[in-house]
Amino acid sequence: MKIKLETLQHQIDALAAIDKAFSGMDIMSNDPNANYIYANPLIRYRYNDKANIDIKMETGTGKTYVYTRMMYELHQKYGLFKFVIAVPSPSIKEGTRSFITSDYAKQHFSEFYENTRVQLNVINAGDFSARSGRRNFPAQLSEFVEATRQNANQIEVLLINQGMLHSKSMHRNDYDQTLLGGETAPIKAIAATRPVIIIDEPQRFPRGKKFYEDIEAMKPQLIVRFGATFPETTTGRGKNKVTKIDYYRGEPQFNLDAVDSFNQGLVKGIDIDYPDMTEEQANNLYKVKQAKAKELILSKGKKEYSLSVGENLADVDPGFEGNITYAGGTDRELSNGLTLSKDMKLIPGTFAQNYQDEIILQALDCHFKAERENFLRLNSGDNAPKIKTLSLFFIDSISSFRGENDGKGWLAQHFEDILTKKLKKLIDHYEMAIDDREKEYCSFLQATLKSLQSEHQDVYAGYFSEDRGSSDADIQAEVEDILSNKEKLLSFKDKDGNWLTRRFLFSKWTLREGWDNPNVFTIAKLRTSGSEISKIQEVGRGLRLPVDETGHRLNQDEWQSRLSFLIGYDERDFAQKLVGEINDDSPIKLNQEELTDDMIKLIVKAKQKADPKFNEDQLLDDLDAHNVITRSNKFKDDVAFDGQIMSGYDALCQLYPELEQETKVAKDRVRDKNSRDSTTVKLRKQNWQQLKNLWLQLAKRQMIKFDPSVNKDAETVARNVFNDSDNKVFVLQRPQMVHQEVDTTSGNAVIKETQADYSTEYLTMNYGKFLKILAKQTDLSVNLLNNLMIKAIKRLRNNTNYINEKTLGNLIRTFNNQFNERIKTSYSYEPLDFSSSTSIYNAKKHEFVDTVPASVLGVYQSNATSDEKYLYDRPPLRYDSADPELKILNRSYGPKISVFGKLPKRAIKIPRFDNGTTTPDFIFKIEHGNKPIYLVIETKAENMRLGDEEIHIIQQKYFDHLKESGVYYRMATSEQEVHDLINKLENGELN
Structure with missing residues (x-):
């Protein structure tokens, strides 16, 4: 390449x-020289x-x-x-x-x-x-x-x-x-x-x-x-x-500037991610009070701890794993290479090897997500050139990677183990692939695994300043490839057609500046940077737009992946600082007190792109007409705009969004993956605590247990499907040519498309592979499928041309549809011994979350009066349908309703028999004597979505096992129906 x-x-x-x-x-200089x-x-x-x-x-x-x-x-x-x-x-x-x-x-x-x-x-x-x-x-x-x-x-x-x-x-x-x-x-x-x-x-x-x-x-x-x-x-x-x-x-x-670069798509968008910690772990932090050449002083609260050179941090707190000592010297470093400075925060849990493993695991998940998108290019047209995907790891010390006496360090060993498991799982997924590009990707993965397991692997490499004097030929080859052979790193195959599998690079900040490769899609920091350097500089190695395998530089519309930047919990404010740094780079500083000359010029310049005649007078007249500014261009305090009361500055931004568009980075360009959506809704924790006992039961994972008759049902359905008397499932397949022509007979130019066979030969599949894929996609035994296929082919006059990809797809689709319809009532739920986190509940911390993305509560919003019983701060209300959802939310409820609210998507992960999960829409807590009743509602709007009846059956089965806990489940089609249900439950009219 x-x-x-x-x-x-x-x-x-x-x-x-x-x-x-x-x-x-x-030109006219008189200088004699x-x-x-x-x-x-x-x-x-x-x-x-x-x-x-x-x-x-x-x-x-x-x-x-x-x-x-x-x-x-x-x-x-x-x-x-x-x-x-x-x-x-x-x-x-x-x-x-x-x-x-x-x-x-x-x-x-x-x-x-x-x-x-x-x-x-x-x-x-x-x-x-x-x-x-x-x-x-x-x-x-x-x-x-x-x-x-x-x-x-x-x-x-x-x-x-x-x-x-x-x-x-x-x-x-x-x-x-x-x-x-x-x-x-x-x-x-x-x-x-x-x-x-x-x-x-x-x-x-x-x-x-x-x-x-x-x-x-x-x-x-x-x-x-x-x-x-x-x-x-x-x-x-x-x-x-x-x-x-x-x-x-x-x-x-x-x-x-940075704002223009990100907003115009001249650099990659960024996703920030970090491993979560419990509140107890996060609060267990130590501050660097002093870092001297021979002594380190840490503080926690009012206590101080002194460490001399060579003494272990684990003596202060066992959470400092990894045999880390104070190295001191002029650099004031720990033995893992971390440079210390005054007021730096150290969290013991982040030094553990299992914590490093979690970041590696997340990084590999991000890498392969991007790699699949970049290799397969599913949304970029047929045969779009592939994009080689690289990942960069910044680590704490060379010994953790290179090891000693020609051995591998613990970090390299852990990385290989995690990567091996990931590769095997991916290969298992793609080895049944039918699509040519997916087959090719499987070959790439298999070559990667083979190289990783060989004596001289060629999958990952490191470059450290200490490598410059190394006499090891393998190390020098790694360094040469990383520093000088950019085209090789970006290529998939060598001149002999062999896969080039190297795409994971390790360094100790040596590659932080100067070095660049456009196809870095993941950067993982397995150590803190140790100083307040520019956040843009830290992500800089991965900002460049990528090139594909032909060497073509892509623009933002030609690929889907973003830069994933993984950090430790101690840097969880990274995204906030990065956004602040980008916005600070804007040459125009926004003033929320008055409309400055710079702000006027920016708005006028932006508006003139669409309307060259737009001028300053028009802008000021418009703002004056909307009562936004005073005569001295100060913003007014309370401005009535679009049915709401807001500040003059906010009204200006509503009227002229160009102001913030030109001076602030767009919200989707830098995303903190651990935070909630940029638009979030705060939970009223005191109300959710009233549901705590119930939620401990809802957080328990549930397993679907099918009736013993299901296996017989599967065989019955399979026999019906294979007995294809109309030849709608078993079909012949020939290569086809798509023909397009422009037709103008109607007065408008339209494209007419026809398909025709371009070969008399039939396309077929290897029979063993056909059976293997069919067994995997239907969970039927190979023996049963083989017997059914023999009978079917015999019925088709022994014509094996029916063994092809179209027939395979028809068999899988028809069987699954008929089987799901037959078994939708033939199962029950069985609780397991462990809990799982959902959009509303953190099972690790055993507590409700603080906020949820507004989008998981509804796509629409409406202003409404506050209700102290509601589960979230309001207004605005979030909802998906005006009738019945908005009507239910706007209704006032009697004193026996202690809390109520809409359930976010994925708040209760009810497993479905046909895979996936579902969550009901509303919950009400009704005081009823000594034992409260919980009314759970699934709403059904007039434009009922397909499968609502099936969802009702699934949820009814799920909540049946919670009847003893006072849970009452119903599907409701109107706000009045919900009101009637509540009245009957309050009066004890329903059991």
Whole structure:
């Protein structure tokens, strides 16, 4: 597979902004060195901040592509040919080097800039090492500095990281050779080339600090900064203290902020997930009071605990599993590599191996969910190219992964065990597949399992900083594939047609920056990051839009999967912080007290996309007409709008939703999978506690127990199905061609579609496979099915062409429909010894949840007066039908009704005989002497859904075993019927 770079509109917009902001060339310069062949031609306003340019682009949107293409553009248009790229770290330097030197990048840029090439010179640590007592310049530096304009088709680029740039080697002047006829200091030799300097990650090069001084020492004519984050400057003190972002020219010349990137689908949407804990576990936390070189002080409440270097955390609390000690030193680390800082919270339970296993298990669930979607591409058309799915795990220490003495660490062993079980389960599911793509996926899974169980598995790999000095050939192969062989990681097969199964990568933050792969769909943090770094930076390795197996970069409409980001319980506020960070990146700050000029400009600009004539006066007139603002543009407090009383700011957002759409990330772009829906309804816990005793019984899992006669029923149904006298089940199957043509005879263009056999040969199946699938899908024995098939084929004149996929599907569907109809009353419920969590009840914590998604209570809402007996906060009321649901909810109930309310979907998981679950609609608690009565209602609207009668039978059977507990179940078709039932129960008229 070859990656195909494609020109994206936002990248073209960034290049256009650079071209517009570029000040041009100093053609008329009187500088005697203007034509110096070793240096760039002269730029107007050179060495001046007003020449410099800032380009703001969010992580994952392709800033490396933009600044690489910018070099080609500036060379083609203006003859600039010497560029220095300054990056903050070796890992980012490696990522930049890998992109610029890749074959796919060279091929892409050659389409636009024919015969032009980039000569990339990279300065690394060790390049200045003295040899034979002599101190010489590295060859890469000499080539960059001494290259001339005479090679008109070559762009010279020097790539260097800030540590190398700040080193003594770059600034000393005692080398045994000179550059450009006299320069003995590398930094001065670079300055003589009059370079254009590109700064990647500008927040790491703040003005006035040492690393920016190194930039200035190279005397750049022009600086172009590219980043998602820019440095801040602070002026004044105390109340007069003002912090603002330090941009050249006061603002970026191109601004693709985080809100735009997420909302426009230029990066993946994100799902956040973490293992839940009991309230008791979550409250058992310790704070880092001090982390010194030789001592760690933890606090819990008013108590303090002191640990010296080498002492075990388990001595403080047995919950700190894993033999974790305090390592101390200048990094203030634990032995598992976690860097400690003041006020950091440590939860003992999150250090246990079984806790790590839970995150791994969740991560693999997320991985294979995405992998199936990306491999099968069911919603993307026939034969849509597959997408290779990768997952990235950040772990606590290399020893937990690599182990010792050529063995595997405990983490690698646990990962293999969990992955093996997952693979076997998936293979069992897909080995019966009929669809070609599903068969192919099964082959991929089988190859993965085979490799995982081999001596040198090729399914997962790790890269750690310690690996750089390793002599192990297998480790070096892993590192090479991860760091440099992006196309191999994105490919499904090698040149010989063998599956490439590597898709799980492990690291200790080494891959957090610089490294990128567009097809990372799951990131799991098996350790906390240890510091308050940017949340966008943490998810950044998985934000890029994916590429398919042909190398094509997909847009948000071409695939379904999102980035799953798994974290520990101690970071459960991650989603909230990430959303806050994204929204803070908006250049417009919303003011809920008054309508600011920036807010006006934003609304007008957004509205003009649809109505170019829309202006500020129209906006203000409209807000004035709706009584939203005062004459000084302050928001009014109580505004009557759409039948409700709200603040002026809220009314503005209702009238002009563009305001928040342009400044806030859309709710579906970052989702906390552990939280409830973004629109939630709060439970009134005191009311639900009145149902606690009943709920302890409802939470018990129930098993469906069929009557002994069911097996005979199955055989009877099977014989009826196979005795297909009308030949509707047993059919012949030929390959067909679909023909479409445009018909305009009716005056409108319509497509007419016909199907016709394109071959006289029949499609058939292997008989053994046919029986195996049939037995699995019907739960009938192979022997019975074989006997029935022999008789059926004999009746069909021994024509085995009837053994095909269509016949198989007909047999399975017809049998299941007839069998379910026959057994729908031939079973009972039997309670089991364990409970299960539902949408309303957490069985682990033995308590009701705090909130539920509004959607599980109903798709519609209505304002209503509050009722203290209701199970939820109200208004608004949520409901699915106006009659009878809304009428039931709006009715006032007498004093004997202590609590009532609508039951959320999946509140009671009643198992159905035909699989799935069902839940009734309402519950009422009726005081009746010493023993309360619970009325459970299933409503039936006029537009009764299919299967309501079956649901009634299922629920009636289920609640029969709760009669002794005072549970009374009925189906009701109207609000009056419910009222009558309540009256009869209150009066003791029903048993």
